[in-house]
Amino acid sequence: xxxxxxxxxxxxxxxxxxxxxxxxxxxxxxxxxxxxxxxxxxxxxxxxxxxxxxxxxxxxxxxxxxxxxxxxxxxxxxxxxxxxxxxxxxxxxxxxxxxxxxxxxxxxxxxxxxxxxxxxxxxxxxxxxxxxxxxxxxxxxxxxxxxxxxxxxxxxxxxxxxxxxxxxxxxxxxxxxxxxxxxxxxxxxxxxxxxxxxxxxxxxxxxxxxxxxxxxxxxxxxxxxxxxxxxxxxxxxxxxxxxxxxxxxxxxxxxxxxxxxxxxxxxxxxxxxxxxxxxxxxxxxxxxxxxxxxxxxxxxxxxxxxxxxxx
Amino acid sequence: xxxxxxxxxxxxxxxxxxxxxxxxxxxxxxxxxxxxxxxxxxxxxxxxxxxxxxxxxxxxxxxxxxxxxxxxxxxxxxxxxxxxxxxxxxxxxxxxxxxxxxxxxxxxxxxxxxxxxxxxxxxxxxxxxxxxxxxxxxxxxxxxxxxxxxxxxxxxxxxxxxxxxxxxxxxxxxxxxxxxxxxxxxxxxxxxxxxxxxxxxxxxxxxxxxxxxxxxxxxxxxxxxxxxxxxxxxxxxxxxxxxxxxxxxxxxxxxxxxxxxxxxxxxxxxxxxxxxxxxxxxxxxxxxxxxxxxxxxxxxxxxxxxxxxxx
Amino acid sequence: xxxxxxxxxxxxxxxxxxxxxxxxxxxxxxxxxxxxxxxxxxxxxxxxxxxxxxxxxxxxxxxxxxxxxxxxxxxxxxxxxxxxxxxxxxxxxxxxxxxxxxxxxxxxxxxxxxxxxxxxxxxxxxxxxxxxxxxxxxxxxxxxxxxxxxxxxxxxxxxxxxxxxxxxxxxxxxxxxxxxxxxxxxxxxxxxxxxxxxxxxxxxxxxxxxxxxxxxxxxxxxxxxxxxxxxxxxxxxxxxxxxxxxxxxxxxxxxxxxxxxxxxxxxxxxxxxxxxxxxxxxxxxxxxxxxxxxxxxxxxxxxxxxxxxxx
Numbered sequence: 023x024x025x026x027x028x029x030x031x032x033x034x035x036x037x038x039x040x041x042x043x044x045x046x047x048x049x050x051x052x053x054x055x056x057x058x059x060x061x062x063x064x065x066x067x068x069x070x071x072x073x074x075x076x077x078x079x080x081x082x083x084x085x086x087x088x089x090x091x092x093x094x095x096x097x098x099x100x101x102x103x104x105x106x107x108x109x110x111x112x113x114x115x116x117x118x119x120x121x122x123x124x125x126x127x128x129x130x131x132x133x134x135x136x137x138x139x140x141x142x143x144x145x146x147x148x149x150x151x152x153x154x155x156x157x158x159x160x161x162x163x164x165x166x167x168x169x170x171x172x173x174x175x176x177x178x179x180x181x182x183x184x185x186x187x188x189x190x191x192x193x194x195x196x197x198x199x200x201x202x203x204x205x206x207x208x209x210x211x212x213x214x215x216x217x218x219x220x221x222x223x224x225x226x227x228x229x230x231x232x233x234x235x236x237x238x239x240x241x242x243x244x245x246x247x248x249x250x251x252x253x254x255x256x257x258x259x260x261x262x263x264x265x266x267x268x269x270x271x272x273x274x275x276x277x278x279x280x281x282x283x284x285x286x287x288x289x290x291x292x293x294x295x296x297x298x299x300x301x302x303x304x305x306x307x308x309x310x311x312x313x314x315x316x317x318x319x320x321x322x323x324x325x326x327x328x329x330x331x332x333x
Numbered sequence: 334x335x336x337x338x339x340x341x342x343x344x345x346x347x348x349x350x351x352x353x354x355x356x357x358x359x360x361x362x363x364x365x366x367x368x369x370x371x372x373x374x375x376x377x378x379x380x381x382x383x384x385x386x387x388x389x390x391x392x393x394x395x396x397x398x399x400x401x402x403x404x405x406x407x408x409x410x411x412x413x414x415x416x417x418x419x420x421x422x423x424x425x426x427x428x429x430x431x432x433x434x435x436x437x438x439x440x441x442x443x444x445x446x447x448x449x450x451x452x453x454x455x456x457x458x459x460x461x462x463x464x465x466x467x468x469x470x471x472x473x474x475x476x477x478x479x480x481x482x483x484x485x486x487x488x489x490x491x492x493x494x495x496x497x498x499x500x501x502x503x504x505x506x507x508x509x510x511x512x513x514x515x516x517x518x519x520x521x522x523x524x525x526x527x528x529x530x531x532x533x534x535x536x537x538x539x540x541x542x543x544x545x546x547x548x549x550x551x552x553x554x555x556x557x558x559x560x561x562x563x564x565x566x567x568x569x570x571x572x573x574x575x576x577x578x579x580x581x582x583x584x585x586x587x588x589x590x591x592x593x594x595x596x597x598x599x600x601x602x603x604x605x606x607x608x609x610x611x612x613x614x615x616x617x618x619x620x621x622x623x624x625x626x627x628x629x630x631x632x633x634x635x636x637x638x639x640x641x642x643x644x
Numbered sequence: 645x646x647x648x649x650x651x652x653x654x655x656x657x658x659x660x661x662x663x664x665x666x667x668x669x670x671x672x673x674x675x676x677x678x679x680x681x682x683x684x685x686x687x688x689x690x691x692x693x694x695x696x697x698x699x700x701x702x703x704x705x706x707x708x709x710x711x712x713x714x715x716x717x718x719x720x721x722x723x724x725x726x727x728x729x730x731x732x733x734x735x736x737x738x739x740x741x742x743x744x745x746x747x748x749x750x751x752x753x754x755x756x757x758x759x760x761x762x763x764x765x766x767x768x769x770x771x772x773x774x775x776x777x778x779x780x781x782x783x784x785x786x787x788x789x790x791x792x793x794x795x796x797x798x799x800x801x802x803x804x805x806x807x808x809x810x811x812x813x814x815x816x817x818x819x820x821x822x823x824x825x826x827x828x829x830x831x832x833x834x835x836x837x838x839x840x841x842x843x844x845x846x847x848x849x850x851x852x853x854x855x856x857x858x859x860x861x862x863x864x865x866x867x868x869x870x871x872x873x874x875x876x877x878x879x880x881x882x883x884x885x886x887x888x889x890x891x892x893x894x895x896x897x898x899x900x901x902x903x904x905x906x907x908x909x910x911x912x913x914x915x916x917x918x919x920x921x922x923x924x925x926x927x928x929x930x931x932x933x934x935x936x937x938x939x940x941x942x943x944x945x946x947x948x949x950x951x952x953x954x955x
Contacts, residue, residue, distance in 0.1 A: 032515055055745055059689030061717075067370030070396065080740055087691065087744050092715040095401040097394050110598035114610075116390055122398050123366055136809050286740055287732035299736075308517035310743035324389075378681030380709065406683075408705050421719040421909035425921075429702055429908055432932035433709050434677055 025323040029141040029148040034159040034198040041199060044319050046166050051322070052315035055091065065094035065202050068325050071124040072098040073116070073132040074151070080286065081151055084310070085128045088317035094325075116140045125325050129153075135243075147324035149317075155189050160320060161285055162195030164212055164313040166203065168305055171312070176203035179238050184266055185244035185293060186214045187227075188255075190284045193244055196224050211266065214255045231266050235275035242283040243268055243293040259292055268277055271294040273303070281305055335506055336634040340452040340459040343468040345509040352510060353632050356478050362424060362633070363626035366402060376405035379636050382435040383409040384427070385462070386442040390596065392462055395621070396439045399628035405436075405636070427451045436636050440464070458635035460628075466500050471631060472596055472641045473506030475624040477514065479616055480551055482623070483592055488515035491548050495577055496555035496604060498538075498564075499526045505553055508534050519545050525566045542577050546586035553594040554579055554604040579605040584614070592616055648882035649946040651763040651770040651825065652806040654779040656820040658920050663821060673944070677713065682741045687716035690947050693746040694720040694892060695738070696773070697753040700952075702908065703773055706932070710939035716947070719746075719894060738762045747947050751775070763841050769946035783907055784817030786935040789925055791862055793934070794903055799826035802859050806868035809849075811839045814907045817865055819845055830856050833888065836877045840933050853888050857897035865890055865915040881914055891917040893927070903927055941949055 023043050033041070056061055070089040072082050082098055089096045101115065110118075119127065126147040130199075131139050134154035135201045141148040150160040169176050181200055187193045200207045207225040209216060218228055228234050235241075245263065257263050268282060282294065282304040290296045298304060344352070365371055379399040383393050393409055400407045408409050409453045413425065421429075423442075430438065435456040440448050445465035452459040463469040480487050492511055498504045498520045518536040522525060527538055539545050546552075557573065567573050579593060593605065593615040601607045609615060645665050654826060655663070676682055691942065694704050694713040702779040704720055711718045716815050723737065732740075734753075748769040751759050756776035764771040803822055809815045809831045822829045827846040832866050838849055850856050859865075868884065890904060904916065904926040912918045920926060 057689070058693065060745065061689035067368070067372035068370070069401075071394070079721050079723065083693070083721060083741070084744060086719055087717075090691075090719075095398070097397055097401075098388050099394060100914065101390065111601065114597070114599055114601070117618055118621050119394070120628040122395060123371065123622065150697065282447050286736070288736055290736075306741040307739055310740050314744050378683035379677070380682065380712075380952055384706070406709070408708055408712075410701050410705060412701065422912065425908070425912075428929055429932050430705070432929040433706060433936050434682065434933065 023174060029137075029150075030159050030289060030320050030324065031137050031141055031148065031150045032198070033159045033162050033195045033202070034157070036159075036198075036202070038202050041163070041166065041202060042161055044323065045318035047323060048167055048312070048315045050161075051318035052312065055311065055318070060091050061093065062091065063093045064322060065089070065092040066327055068094040068125045070094050070096045070126045070128065070321065071119055071122075072096065072151075073101060073119065073127055074099065075101045075129070075136075076152070077128055078152070080310075081130065084313045085149075085151065085317050086122070088314050089321055091314075092318055092321060094209045097124075102161050105162050106145075110189070112136065112140070113143055116144060116329060119161065120144050120146050133286070137313040149320055149324070152191055155191055155194070158191040159195050159198045160313065161192050162199045162319055164309055164316045165196055165283060165285075166199050166243065167312045167316055168280065168283065168309050170307070172305065173239060175203075176200060177254065178206065179205045180208065180244065181240040182212045182231075182234055183242050183244060184206050184231060184237050184268070186246050187211050187220055187252060188217055189247065190244045191252070196242065197225055201225060208238075210234055212256070212262070215250070220247045222273070232272065232275060235272065236277060238276045239278065240281045240283060240323050241268055241273070242277070243284060245287065246289060246292055249288065263292050267295060268298050270297045273298060279303060283309060286310070340448075340555060341470050341631050341635065342448050342452055343457065343509070343515070344460045344470045344473050344506045345468070346616070347470075347509075347513070349513050352474070352513060353479065354456055354563060355474055355627070355634065356481065358630035358634060359474075359478055359623070359626045360622050362629035363623065366626050367627070368623065369516050371402050372404065372560065373402065374404045375398070375633060376403040376473060376636055379405040379436045380434065381405050381407045381437045381439065382430055382433075383407065383414060383462075384430065384438055385410065386440070386447075387463070388413045389463070391621075392441065395624045396460075396628050397460065397615075398519050399625050400632055403629055403632060405632065408435075423447065423451070424527060425571045437632060448564040460631055460635070463502055465502065467502055468506070469502040469508050471624065471628055472503050473510045474631075475620055475627040476507055476553065476594060476596075477510050478623045478627055479594065479620050480592065482619070483616065487511060488513075489517065490550040491517045491519065492546055492553065493521050493542075493549050494553050494555060495521045495579070497527055497561060498522050498531055498555070498559050499524045499554045500558065500561070508536055511632065512536060519549075521545055523567070523573070526561070538593045543586060545581065546583065547588060549587045549591050549596060550589065551592045552579060552584070552587070556596060556598065557600060557603055559600065565595055574603050579601060581608045581610050581612070584609060590614060594620060596615075597621070650773075651941050652781050653759050653763055653770065653772045653870055654820070655817045655823075655824070656779070656782045658781075658824070660824050663785070663788065664822060665871065666785055666938070666945065667792065667856065669941035669945060670785075670898050670934070670937045671791055674929065674934065675930065677933065677940070682732070683715065684715050685715045686944060687711070687714040687947055690716040690747045691745065692716050692718045692748045692943065693720065693741055694773075695723060695741065695746075695749055695751045696721065697723045697758075698774070700752055703752065703757060704930075706935045707771075707773065707939050710833070710936050711943055713936075714940055714943060716747075716943065734762070735765055738766060740767050742766050746752070748943060771942055771946070776813065777816070778813055779814040779817045781817050782935065782939055783814050784821045785942075786931055786938040787818055787864065787905060789905075789938055790823050790905065790931050790935045791903065793930070794927065795861060797825075798822060801829065801861040802826065802828045803862040804830050804832050804856055804860050804865065805851060805864050805866060806832045806851075806890070808837045808838035808868055808872060809833050809842055810839055810865070811869065811872070812866045818864065819847055823847060825927075830858050834878070834884070837872070837882050842939070854897060857894065858899060860898045860902050861900065862903045862905060863890055863895070863898070867909065868911060868914055869906060870911065885914050889914060889917060890920050892919045892923070895920060901925060905931060
């Protein structure tokens with residue numbers, strides 16, 4: 023297969039074979055990442071601009087690291103303090119940056135659709151690193167990569183996404199990817215965060231975590247933005263964690279060595295009991311490592327990498 | 334010709350043949366920038382420090398990109414939050430950084446003359462990336478480069494600089510460069526922003542844009558700092574744009590396919606009507622691209638680049 | 645000798661031969677740093693993460709520069725605005741970053757012991773770039789390197805550390821290193837900043853600078869955090885500088901060409917009279933240069949550099 027898309031904007035609409043192709047490209051990338059000398063000349067002379075309208079040290083560092091290992095140059099632009107605050111439009115900011123000839127622009131923005139909008143306007147490849155509550159495709163790809171490393175295939179596997187489904191771009195991207203790959207997805211959370219429109223996604227929803235746990239192969243806890251409580255969407259953190267927090271006790275209900283995943287940063291004692299976060303079942307750091315590998319793969323594919331991935 | 338200056342501080346005083354030499358060096362640099370693999374080993378082992386006392390994502394990124402394409406290492410120092418706030422003098426900050434052995438220091442500072450002051454004290458080459466209301470030489474060089482690409486030569490060409498002449502380092506640098514190259518420069522703006530002392534620059538001034546448009550080859554709109562209005566220097570944005578905003582209608586008065594330029598970021602609807610900013614006559618993104626090429630040339634010249642520019 | 649420690653956390657406990665080994669490794673590193681082409685391929689494919697929980701442009705730039713000269717990739721993470729503010733624990737932040745496969749993590753943190761804590765938990769090498777009021781080992785190593793360049797050996801030399809001993813991690817690290825190397829250390833400062841527990845360090849203390857000056861080979865003035873005054877620890881800056889500021893007049897009392905050192909940034913007129921800071925006896929910029937060389941040596945040793953340092 024030859025990669026032909028210019029951008030990585032969402033997983034809704036990406037074909038199964040495309041997802042497989044990305045994940046297969048990420049495998050040798052992970053090998054490179056784990057070498058003592060982690061450097062390829064593949065993208066030498068290519069430039070990646072990280073355009074972050076929302077701060078995110080970890081995601082930005084992951085993309086930067088991925089680009090540098092492949093030999094690309096990077097520039098990181100925290101745009102909150104820059105031209106946008108001078109009244110420039112998003113499009114003008116992006117066109118200005120594009121005029122400096124980046125090959126790929128990684129964009130994180132608070133507005134759903136910002137990455138799509140830019141992708142249509144720019145010649146450079148665009149990777150959506152999170153747009154509002156819409157999608158965060160590289161996160162779902164690294165989640166899928168991690169599941170496949172442990173489970174072989176996700177087809178037919180029972181995968182619970184637990185927590186603030188409503189506001190989560192991680193959840194949205196995972197739902198599209200997992201459905202596409204044939205997994206049995208269950209969305210679990212309180213009614214305030216699992217509103218009726220979510221039913222339109224075409225996967226099972228449930229307010230009762232304990233009922234859904236039996237047989238679950240993967241439990242992915244979503245980060246709870248603590249400010250949701252102030253917005254009246256949560257009764258109390260204590261009640262939330264009693265109903266939806268993953269504890270060691272509760273985890274036994276799966277009657278399987280289920281994987282515990284979390285996109286980070288964790289609120290220990292809220293989404294995950296500390297004992298669970300520290301357990302062998304939790305693969306949270308593997309997710310981070312795989313994130314670099316998947317982003318290496320995305321950059322490699324978008325910048326026309328051909329031939330052997332690994333030198 | 335061999336380049337001998339240590340620093341690039343201003344265009345007032347730079348000889349015509351020096352300006353030509355920089356622009357001729359920028360030409361092959363632009364070719365490199367537009368290649369699929371944009372990387373030269375020319376400045377490998379050289380270090381460029383970007384010392385920005387005023388925030389400027391776009392200018393900093395342009396210098397960083399230029400340095401990296403030539404193979405130099407870069408470090409960017411946003412000095413607002415650093416030692417200066419700890420009471421250190423500018424000179425001590427600069428000497429400390431110089432002791433880390435950068436070959437070139439790019440400096441942006443709110444005080445006119447800051448770059449000159451440092452250039453005298455430091456062994457490293459200094460590039461002025463904007464000092465107060467004084468000069469911004471790399472901006473004027475990229476403007477000149479852009480004009481010459483379109484017009485061949487600027488000698489005898491009619492070039493309007495429109496807007497806040499008083500506070501603009503871009504205007505000052507352009508005036509010196511353009512006069513030097515034999516252009517016919519006209520400064521146009523409201524009386525509050527085109528004060529009597531500007532007459533001493535030795536170029537024509539006018540309060541009436543419509544009168545000056547006929548025959549103009551280039552119309553360079555300057556960015557209006559919107560806070561000038563609060564300072565009482567502008568009646569209203571609406572009145573300003575009625576008198577000095579470049580509209581498609583107004584542009585017809587030149588009776589030529591005049592170039593429209595702007596240093597960015599644009600206030601759409603104020604300095605330029607959106608239709609004009611988006612038109613084929615506007616070369617604003619070319620200016621940005623040429624900015625990287627010109628900065629590559631400056632770094633190449635200051636760091637003793639010899640022999641063939643392009644490998 | 646072969647280097648075996650994973651981390652550089654403190655000088656208390658480092659053996660004399662280890663210190664000598666680091667300083668001997670820094671010598672050829674300094675030669676590289678002063679070359680026209682300052683680049684080694686030694687650490688190509690290695691990654692250094694600078695994890696700064698406290699802002700420090702100069703120290704971060706020094707580490708970044710050191711890593712880049714040796715060919716390593718760097719990522720700098722100003723963590724104040726990042727996940728920590730999202731409630732993530734220090735350990736989770738560090739584990740997340742480690743999962744991205746850095747070889748060395750440089751950490752600055754406001755809490756004494758933060759670097760030790762992380763070093764135990766992480767597989768990556770950890771360099772303490774300042775932890776609270778505890779230690780700042782690379783600073784003391786560069787100070788020692790600078791003294792040895794001028795004095796040959798510090799054994800038997802009289803070295804005054806002057807100022808805010810109580811809050812200074814620079815003082816602590818220097819005391820352990822200098823004692824270890826056989827120097828005669830005298831800590832000098834006002835009683836409020838030279839409290840009884842400091843006597844337990846096992847070196848001479850004094851409130852009277854003028855009395856201690858005769859015969860001093862080195863006078864190291866410590867930076868005075870001006871906010872100490874508000875905390876009631878200083879009567880007035882004027883009184884402080886009258887008693888403990890290093891003036892040209894006072895410097896004569898050593899009856900030697902004593903070295904004047906300062907970790908920077910200087911409060912001119914407080915710790916050092918400007919005339920002294922500008923004099924040939926002041927080696928403050930040499931300290932900065934040597935800082936890059938020492939940090940190159942530390943990175944080289946931690947990342948398993950073997951064979952010839954210099955290509």
